[in-house]
Amino acid sequence: MKYYSLNQHSPKVNFKEATIKGQAPDKGLYFPEKIPGLPESWMDDIEHKSNETIAFDVIKPYVGNDIPDDQLLRIVEETIHFPIPLVKINDRIFSLELFHGPTLAFKDIGARFMSRCLGYFAKERSEKITVLVATSGDTGGAVANGFYEVDGVDVVILYPSGKVSSVQEKQLTSLGKNIHALEVNGSFDDCQRMVKQAFADETLTQKRLLTSANSINVARWLPQQFYYFFAYKQWIRKDTPPVFCVPSGNFGNICAGMLAHVSGLPAAHFIAACNANDVVPRFLRNGEYQVKPAVPTLSNAMDVGDPSNFVRMLELFDHHFIRLKEKLSGYTITDAETKTTIKRVKQNTGYLLDPHGAVAYLSLERYLEQQPHQKGIFLETAHPVKFYDVVEPVTGEKIAIPPSIESILQRPKQSTVIASDYSLLKEYLLQH
Ligand SMILES: *Cc1c(COP(=O)(O)O)cnc(C)c1O
Numbered sequence: 001m002k003y004y005s006l007n008q009h010s011p012k013v014n015f016k017e018a019t020i021k022g023q024a025p026d027k028g029l030y031f032p033e034k035i036p037g038l039p040e041s042w043m044d045d046i047e048h049k050s051n052e053t054i055a056f057d058v059i060k061p062y063v064g065n066d067i068p069d070d071q072l073l074r075i076v077e078e079t080i081h082f083p084i085p086l087v088k089i090n091d092r093i094f095s096l097e098l099f100h101g102p103t104l105a106f107k108d109i110g111a112r113f114m115s116r117c118l119g120y121f122a123k124e125r126s127e128k129i130t131v132l133v134a135t136s137g138d139t140g141g142a143v144a145n146g147f148y149e150v151d152g153v154d155v156v157i158l159y160p161s162g163k164v165s166s167v168q169e170k171q172l173t174s175l176g177k178n179i180h181a182l183e184v185n186g187s188f189d190d191c192q193r194m195v196k197q198a199f200a201d202e203t204l205t206q207k208r209l210l211t212s213a214n215s216i217n218v219a220r221w222l223p224q225q226f227y228y229f230f231a232y233k234q235w236i237r238k239d240t241p242p243v244f245c246v247p248s249g250n251f252g253n254i255c256a257g258m259l260a261h262v263s264g265l266p267a268a269h270f271i272a273a274c275n276a277n278d279v280v281p282r283f284l285r286n287g288e289y290q291v292k293p294a295v296p297t298l299s300n301a302m303d304v305g306d307p308s309n310f311v312r313m314l315e316l317f318d319h320h321f322i323r324l325k326e327k328l329s330g331y332t333i334t335d336a337e338t339k340t341t342i343k344r345v346k347q348n349t350g351y352l353l354d355p356h357g358a359v360a361y362l363s364l365e366r367y368l369e370q371q372p373h374q375k376g377i378f379l380e381t382a383h384p385v386k387f388y389d390v391v392e393p394v395t396g397e398k399i400a401i402p403p404s405i406e407s408i409l410q411r412p413k414q415s416t417v418i419a420s421d422y423s424l425l426k427e428y429l430l431q432h
Helices: 015-021 040-044 051-063 069-079 107-123 138-147 166-173 188-200 218-234 252-262 279-286 310-316 321-327 335-349 355-370 384-395 403-410 422-431
Strands: 002-005 030-032 086-088 093-097 129-134 153-160 179-185 209-211 243-247 269-274 328-332 376-380 416-419
Touching: 015 107, 015 209, 015 218, 051 069, 051 218, 069 107, 086 218, 093 218, 093 355, 107 129, 107 138, 107 153, 107 218, 129 138, 129 188, 138 153, 138 166, 138 179, 153 166, 153 188, 153 422, 166 179, 166 384, 166 403, 179 188, 188 422, 218 252, 243 252, 243 355, 252 269, 252 310, 269 279, 269 355, 279 328, 321 328, 328 355, 335 355, 335 384, 355 376, 355 384, 416 422
Parallel strands: 093 376, 129 153, 129 209, 153 179, 179 416, 243 269, 243 376, 269 328
Antiparallel strands: 002 030, 086 093
């Protein structure tokens, strides 16, 4: 498989190069040259396939021969080594729980897959690869955990001091070894700016092989297709395909679902569930794409004003607005609605949503009101305990802390505090 840059000014590359580079030299996102189609017979037989087989068959055409089959199968097995259940909430709404991985959010899947691919490619090189990433919370933990002890790969994570939750901070600062946390006295935007400056600084990139681990990297984006297929495998009513509702920020997750659909996954419709950062729902309503600075909300992993992956979605539909609108709807959910949804769903069904899942639940409910014959699945992207400070006051009940988190909270934090000044980051990278 070859990948081209969506900015059209860089040469095509294979999976290995796209993974190592992250972004094309012309700053475009990589996109697969051909979208593989899964045969209908494969789909009809999905209930009888193991998750490992499904994941392998889905990803194999994208990887091509860059990783041998036995190694790829091992990578896939390690990536999805935890349950991904489809849970019935009521007759029409089901939750796809993506939070049973080590850092309790769906980003574990993409991060684990990418880290293992990069680890494989690093073995073939003499040079160490440095993964540089800025995080507002969830990405850092998933990347730290995914890359921990991967040979040949060093990870440097920048996070804004005092602006991530205590669980999130421990997840990215307590591992040590090849994981380095830089605690920046500044905002997430400062961290992001410093990272971008590093990638653009040739005096640095000539000395250090840098790559990014956010969802623009194809090795993080593509494996997110897996669990849409796992959901369909567990879907009982195969004669009525599900509506998929995805809490969206940078739009990597929903875009992977729509890619799976183009490959043959049955789906009635997709819904982009957003908080106040709703550039895409507004675009779907009035055809105008207007980015805004991000505003903080309770579902903070979706506080993105200018979603990087939306260009991939447009490419998937040949920039055909009408065709895109036939498959995709968008909803905007306020913080007040997020809280009342958490409370109401807990009271009526006993199910506890996290703030991101609540945005998706309410969006799906609104869509289904207009579509009386359909049923749907929302993606529950994080465990509610990660956002206990929001959830507990709403329900009035304490959430039990899972043992894995309990032990992380006991571990000492290891971070290097730096000012939000690029020259300090550069100095750090050149010395380590
Ligand atoms: C990152 C994240 C999202 C948003 O996913 P995108 O792929 O950026 O759209 C939603 N929910 C949670 C819990 C997240 O961590």
